[in-house]
Amino acid sequence: MALEKPIADTDEARNIAAMVARARAAQAQIEHYTQEQIDELITAMVWANCQPGVAEKIAQHTVDESQLGDYNGKFTKISVKTRAALLDIIDDKSVGVIEEDKERNIIKIAKPVGVIGALSPSTNPEATPVIKAINAVKGRNAIIIAPHPRAKITNKMIVDNMRAAIEKLGAPADLVQAIELPSLDGTNELMKQCDLILATGGPGMVHSAYSSGTPALGVGAGNACITVDETADLDFAAEKIRLSKTFDLAASCSSDNTVIAVESIYDELLAKLIDKGGYLAQAGDYEKIAAVLWEDGHLNAKAVVKPAPVLCEMAGIEIPSDRTFIIMPETGFGPEHPYSGEKLSVIMAFYKVKNVDEAVELTNNIQAYQGMGHSCGIYSTSDENVLKLASGTKTSRVMVNQPQSPSNSGNLWNGMRQTFSLGCGTWGGNSTNENIYWKHLVNVTWVSKPLATPKVIPSDEELFGAVMDKLK
Incomplete structure (x- = not known):
């Protein structure tokens, strides 16, 4: 009761x-x-x-x-x-x-x-x-x-x-x-x-x-960061990033907010993203779109979750009607770099790093601003790099070679539990980091029933071992 x-x-x-x-x-x-x-x-x-x-x-x-x-x-x-x-x-x-x-x-x-x-x-x-x-x-x-x-x-x-x-x-x-x-x-x-x-x-x-x-x-705030390393299948990665970024016009907090490219494949990945329908922001676009997307530091409800041409038109920018998402080159993180945060829009911040070690550091810095504990992803064929990202980031979910938005809440191609409630652990102020x-x-x-054979506390020498000598 x-x-x-x-x-x-x-x-x-x-x-x-x-x-x-x-x-x-x-x-x-x-x-x-x-x-x-x-x-x-x-x-x-x-x-x-x-x-x-x-x-x-x-x-x-x-x-x-x-x-x-x-x-x-x-x-x-x-x-x-x-x-x-x-x-x-x-x-x-x-x-x-x-x-x-x-x-x-x-x-x-x-x-x-x-x-x-x-x-x-x-x-x-x-x-x-x-x-x-x-x-x-x-x-x-x-x-x-x-x-x-x-x-x-x-x-x-x-x-x-x-x-x-x-x-x-x-x-x-x-x-x-x-x-x-x-x-x-x-x-x-x-x-x-x-x-x-x-x-x-x-x-x-x-x-x-x-x-x-x-x-x-x-659940905590989302701000998914996606790393693409030098071993990735770039055609595959670009298509999955496009799919995730544009699904339901980025209404999901799991949408790819940031893409972090290792410098050796940065230019090639950028070209493939443009080929998939991305619009590369030009000089002046950064400020014009920001002025529409945020009001007093908060996302403008009238500007989020819009088609790319519509959002750009609101900002006084004309782009081709076939462009479905916006690639916004970024270098920093935090309030002075608003695109490093969650955008609820078909805009991805685009970063260049030397290697996966830098990607780990950048992901943590970005998500310390917004999205800590929620999720990140990586396109890679290197288990070493996958584990390096997973071990080094303060995140609850790492999606490997999968479109983030339809994957971290569970999908038919993975074993994640199906949900729309994504716990972010203590990193995100939550009591659980599970789906x-x-x-x-x-x-x-x-x-609880008694054990058939009760446990026995071993001798101090066996239980405490060399610690006893070190504490003398």
Whole structure:
């Protein structure tokens, strides 16, 4: 049973309290569902939104309402990403005994948390509600989703589809609910009254989640840095960078914000990126685009996630209509070099370094400014360079020879867990650096039985060894 929490005497607080009460009642009805019943529910929840005809409608509505991203990106996420997320967890055991450690004689039993309060961002409002909801229900929880106001109708459409599917299977629709008229006060109340917060959104909202007094799983800011070394297949690297940089018009925080090229292949890679549709920024473009993309040090919501020609037109720059991303040569990092930060736009900062050692140092400096702990990547055929980058950077994910944006949150070509909630560890101010999925949304009871043979503390000479002599 969840701890009783005081409820403020406001209409907003009472409305949220009523939703939470319905969620608790619904969750109690599935608390003893079998694994088969739970898996049927989450399968239906995904199908209700990804099926042909419905997915197309959601994708178009998302673009029309949010004015962020493009149709193809939205359709891929609601149609393909949700299917992949289901495939990723459908065979997991989440009910009853989920693990037996015979060596330690431990049995682990999964228990539901209760009511999950989930925040859904404007950048991924099509698949985020589905993926968070199926992971919550996989753990036999209920979930209430607080959408970004810019995508509230899209969110309601998706949640209504899931509710109808749940009800047809004989389960309570209130397992999944949406705040239909989102507000800051309403979201804050949800975070106070739920049992666990799953926060995906801007730094301010994630900070509010951590400050709410409710246990929270938050995510850090993205600012992916991609290294291309002297051993890379440059045609392959350029195409994958293009794909990642332009997917959904860079709405994802995992988009390739920076490309770091080793000097021996810098010119060749640059030529290939231009050949793939890149526009190389000219003298004066740096300042003109910056003046539009940032306002008072913050990204301008009216300028982000736009096609390259549109963004350039806003900045008073004319570029060919076939250019799909912007290559912005950079040399420094930090506030005086704004392109070294997250841009939420089809702009990549482009750097030259001598070798992978310099790439490691530059990645850490860039991400110390923004994006520490989130992710980076490398195009290379050298295991030594891959491990050098992975060992030397303060990052949770290193994507090797993969397009960053569709890969670090899980994809069919890798083993990463499918999610849109990427923990960044203590580097990014988070409690985990894992890809967050249902295992983070359950309590686990550890059953400990005596060992067949108890452990024995060895002699001091064996345990402490040479340390004893060194400390004399």
